[in-house]
Amino acid sequence: MPTVVVLVLLALTVIFIGIIIARPEITAARGGxxxxxxxxxxxxxxGGLLGLENHIERSxxxxxxxxxxxxxxxxxxxxxxxxxxxxxxxxxxxxVPRDEACYTCHTDYTxxxxxxxxxxxxxxxxxxxxxxxxxxxxxLYSPYNNRECLHCHLGARSFEQxxxxxxxxxxxxxIKSNKLSCVSSxxxxxxxxxxxxxxxxxxxxxx
Amino acid sequence: xxxxxxxxxxxxxxxxLVIAGLxxxxxxxxxxxxxxxxxxxxIGGLLMAAGILWYLWALVSYRPDAGDAKSxxxx
Numbered sequence: 007m008p009t010v011v012v013l014v015l016l017a018l019t020v021i022f023i024g025i026i027i028a029r030p031e032i033t034a035a036r037g038g039x040x041x042x043x044x045x046x047x048x049x050x051x052x053g054g055l056l057g058l059e060n061h062i063e064r065s066x067x068x069x070x071x072x073x074x075x076x077x078x079x080x081x082x083x084x085x086x087x088x089x090x091x092x093x094x095x096x097x098x099x100x101x102v103p104r105d106e107a108c109y110t111c112h113t114d115y116t117x118x119x120x121x122x123x124x125x126x127x128x129x130x131x132x133x134x135x136x137x138x139x140x141x142x143x144x145x146l147y148s149p150y151n152n153r154e155c156l157h158c159h160l161g162a163r164s165f166e167q168x169x170x171x172x173x174x175x176x177x178x179x180x181i182k183s184n185k186l187s188c189v190s191s192x193x194x195x196x197x198x199x200x201x202x203x204x205x206x207x208x209x210x211x212x213x
Numbered sequence: 214x215x216x217x218x219x220x221x222x223x224x225x226x227x228x229x230l231v232i233a234g235l236x237x238x239x240x241x242x243x244x245x246x247x248x249x250x251x252x253x254x255x256i257g258g259l260l261m262a263a264g265i266l267w268y269l270w271a272l273v274s275y276r277p278d279a280g281d282a283k284s285x286x287x288x
Contacts, residue, residue, distance in 0.1 A: 073245075
């Protein structure tokens, strides 16, 4: 839901509540009671839920993630002019939506819990950012799960028929069961690689 | 204090709390910053929840007195 629609709903609710505050005697009549119930219960709850949804959607944006200083290098790594950098190759070739690049690869593609878990982690990040000391470099909570890659790549010809993936039946089975990580050494092992960002060339997007 | 003035006061307090919560929530929606979510939930959400609970409490604790019953009958 666009932010402006939520703001209009919140403004209307404030106006209705203003009427109740200015003339509380109208609540003696049935119409006034209904207005009070709508203004002081239904509209605020509905507006609050829409606002929450708006915040959650906004927190998926790449610009939102990169607004924290500690994420700056990770944002730079999306523009590295080297296709062996996995995030850069995905970002520059639209394999992930550019405006939700971080979220697309770093949310858990599990039923229901992905967005909620990401939000809870986000609150922890805020705590560390403002009340603690962010680690450098930052680390994932758990090893990167192939599930996040397979969410898109499973069934894709390049994955299913890739020469290395199909070298033997066990390799494919291990990838799909997350026993063999996609980002293992020797496979797709150049990820953000932020310690090397001063020694690489950068791609300049065409405006 | 009559029941009418009792509920009037409660409605005003609830209304002010909800308005304060809504204003904080609206401001958080136009503030593009990670802390805006904390403001939305931690300040706006709390104020709004307090206002709504205050309103609901006013409803359940309201006992119409004789004067109220007469005016309700007129309406």
